[in-house]
Amino acid sequence: MNVPQNQASTKKVAFFNNPANRAVIYQALLMVGLGYFFYTIISNTLANMEARGIKSGFDFLWGTAGFDILMSLIPYEPTDTYGRTFIVGMLNTVLVSSIGIVLSTVVGFVMGVAYFSHNWLIRKIATVYVETFRNIPLLLQVFFWYFAVLSALPSARQSLSLGEAIFLNVRGLYLPDAVGEPGSGVVYAAIAVAIAAIALLRRWAKRRQALTGKQFPLLYATLGLLLGLPLIAFLLMGMPFHWDYPALKGFNFQGGITIIPELMALALALTIYAGAFIAEAVRAGVQSVPHGQTEAARSLGMKEKQIMNLIVVPQAMRVITPVLNSEYQSLVKNSTLSTAIGYPDLFTVFVGTTLNQTGQAIEIVFMTMAVYFVFNMLISVAMNLFNKRVALVTK
Amino acid sequence: MKTKWTWAAAAVAATSMMANAQAGTLEGVKSKGKLSCGVSTGLAGFSQKDEKGGWSGLDVDVCRAVAAAVLGDANKVTYKPLTAKERFTALQSGEIDMLSRNTTWTHTRDTSLGLNFAGTIYYDGAGFMVKKELGVKSATELDGANACIQAGTSTELAIADYFRENKMKYKAVTFDTSDQTRSGFESGRCDFLVSDQSQLYALRIGLKNPAASVVLPEVISKEPLGPVVRQGDDAWFNVVKWSVNAMIEGEYQGVTSANADGMRANGKPGQKRLLGSEGDLGNKLGLSDKWAYNIIKQVGNYSESFERNVGQGSPLKISRGLNAQWSDGGILYSPAMR
Ligand SMILES: N[C@@H](CCC(=O)N[C@@H](CS)C(=O)NCC(=O)O)C(=O)O
Numbered sequence: 001m002n003v004p005q006n007q008a009s010t011k012k013v014a015f016f017n018n019p020a021n022r023a024v025i026y027q028a029l030l031m032v033g034l035g036y037f038f039y040t041i042i043s044n045t046l047a048n049m050e051a052r053g054i055k056s057g058f059d060f061l062w063g064t065a066g067f068d069i070l071m072s073l074i075p076y077e078p079t080d081t082y083g084r085t086f087i088v089g090m091l092n093t094v095l096v097s098s099i100g101i102v103l104s105t106v107v108g109f110v111m112g113v114a115y116f117s118h119n120w121l122i123r124k125i126a127t128v129y130v131e132t133f134r135n136i137p138l139l140l141q142v143f144f145w146y147f148a149v150l151s152a153l154p155s156a157r158q159s160l161s162l163g164e165a166i167f168l169n170v171r172g173l174y175l176p177d178a179v180g181e182p183g184s185g186v187v188y189a190a191i192a193v194a195i196a197a198i199a200l201l202r203r204w205a206k207r208r209q210a211l212t213g214k215q216f217p218l219l220y221a222t223l224g225l226l227l228g229l230p231l232i233a234f235l236l237m238g239m240p241f242h243w244d245y246p247a248l249k250g251f252n253f254q255g256g257i258t259i260i261p262e263l264m265a266l267a268l269a270l271t272i273y274a275g276a277f278i279a280e281a282v283r284a285g286v287q288s289v290p291h292g293q294t295e296a297a298r299s300l301g302m303k304e305k306q307i308m309n310l311i312v313v314p315q316a317m318r319v320i321t322p323v324l325n326s327e328y329q330s331l332v333k334n335s336t337l338s339t340a341i342g343y344p345d346l347f348t349v350f351v352g353t354t355l356n357q358t359g360q361a362i363e364i365v366f367m368t369m370a371v372y373f374v375f376n377m378l379i380s381v382a383m384n385l386f387n388k389r390v391a392l393v394t395k
Numbered sequence: 396m397k398t399k400w401t402w403a404a405a406a407v408a409a410t411s412m413m414a415n416a417q418a419g420t421l422e423g424v425k426s427k428g429k430l431s432c433g434v435s436t437g438l439a440g441f442s443q444k445d446e447k448g449g450w451s452g453l454d455v456d457v458c459r460a461v462a463a464a465v466l467g468d469a470n471k472v473t474y475k476p477l478t479a480k481e482r483f484t485a486l487q488s489g490e491i492d493m494l495s496r497n498t499t500w501t502h503t504r505d506t507s508l509g510l511n512f513a514g515t516i517y518y519d520g521a522g523f524m525v526k527k528e529l530g531v532k533s534a535t536e537l538d539g540a541n542a543c544i545q546a547g548t549s550t551e552l553a554i555a556d557y558f559r560e561n562k563m564k565y566k567a568v569t570f571d572t573s574d575q576t577r578s579g580f581e582s583g584r585c586d587f588l589v590s591d592q593s594q595l596y597a598l599r600i601g602l603k604n605p606a607a608s609v610v611l612p613e614v615i616s617k618e619p620l621g622p623v624v625r626q627g628d629d630a631w632f633n634v635v636k637w638s639v640n641a642m643i644e645g646e647y648q649g650v651t652s653a654n655a656d657g658m659r660a661n662g663k664p665g666q667k668r669l670l671g672s673e674g675d676l677g678n679k680l681g682l683s684d685k686w687a688y689n690i691i692k693q694v695g696n697y698s699e700s701f702e703r704n705v706g707q708g709s710p711l712k713i714s715r716g717l718n719a720q721w722s723d724g725g726i727l728y729s730p731a732m733r
Contacts, residue, residue: 052626053507054507068566151578151579352480353546356480356483
């Protein structure tokens, strides 16, 4: 950009030969071309669809869906609209993706660090895990968990049970649900207060350590606040909760929380698959930290745990974070394998059933692509922010 | 830089050339010498593949009939197995020439998908299959139960209506293919399987222990199944429609694959007209005189196809019921063949 200005000051060039002008013209031409391209595609498609008698437009979103959805995080009845099936599906996508992201991160870090264990067995488990699950197609893993493992569980009437409170059968996992009574709000508030207090405490402790070098037992303080405050509130309010136990009524278990096997299978498969890739990234990240760093830390008298937490992990994160970003994005996209086992996420419900009942393929596929695009943008933005924090700060 | 511009120019040129291509399917099939027909991924009696890779079934016979009428050879068919969800897109996009995959003729499908139903080859209705051990005798006892359903079917809507009508609740567990639906039912993921009655019988014989399951008496919806073509191609629509009618009329007129030759030579006027030795019905469809003769000779009339695939000559042993000729107490009726 500086170059043309230099030239311009020494010698007058023709308008078209000025690279800056040229760039603008080319860009404008490209924009016009692209605009024409999309305009033609869209108007052609619409004209073709009309000529063939295919309905188009977004009015269908207000029509009655008329079919049931296996699982919904918001109230849903077959009398609700197609628009609502979109929301129901989207929330189920968010659910399985979030579970997958959190669990695969945990699994990935545990397995990645296990590579460096001094214990032969643990090291081997980590290697075998990564090599096995990274190399089996994900769809096969989804089928494996669903059709081979979870379908083999006993029927509802012969459920496996744990203390008559937790039940596992071919229809899912049934857990007791804590139901709040009047006063339970105080307990929730206590949890919120605890979290806020922890955040403040952490900042204070960090500042103090930077100034004085004194360390603060953060882990114990965090745990104490997180458990203690709600517990005190719970006791003070006279234990304002009761358990809602699942029980076999008629054909199915009623009450409590139900985790359907489709969700379990998909979440398991996504977690284990992405976890294997994350473990690889963690291993690479840790190995990327020069050995001299560890030795230097050791000669300063740091403990092994401190070396890991303060020296190795912060540097390894620079290698790991970009990989996490792309793994999380793949995980969200891979969650569309839901359709193979009927987990009612956006892809199964909206692109599957809704599309089939309304026939409005273009609109539905467009809306769905937009959702996955936005989700992945959000992940990308969040991970880039995180990356900035862990990136090397050059002074 | 140069190549980039070339690409861009090519893309723009290609875009403006995207014409409204509404090809004549009949000419297309004739010039390809093959009919591309969408069928199910495997459903006993309707469209299933044997060990040698050959397809058979009532739906397959409709494909064969059209191929016989258009190409003179019932074997000139390429079968394209499709799940319930894939079928309409495959037809709309032109991947197949016709769809013959136990597809219910509904108002919405007929009017908003850019498709036309070319007749009914099997009058069906949705019903339920349950395991005997549940002790359920009627669908009205199914309150709170789980249903195994194939995704993208009219069944998904029929069952919602039925449960609403009867103020009962259910949970829909959906699957992509009939194999998966069946294994969901077998594993106990759901209490009952809901589908068109004919398909329940077909799925039942595929169970590990068919005797342990029963089909309940209730029929909860109208499911007239028939072949589908693209809207706006009337010549092709007529060919498929009248190929189906030829099978039905063949039975009505008493023409079978065994006696077609004799009747073509010296049958009654109606038989001769159908078989092309009199009149020019084939010509009006853009086909040869022998169009219906080829159908009946190579595929058989409706009754032959029915009995062979789903009736007494098959493991399904479905009786004609509604699917008998109107003259035998059913509702099968071909418009006048003249
Ligand atoms: N007639 C209904 C249902 C058709 C349907 O797909 N039925 C299932 C029975 S479970 C089937 O035939 N599946 C065969 C396959 O998946 O290929 C419709 O048109 O929507």
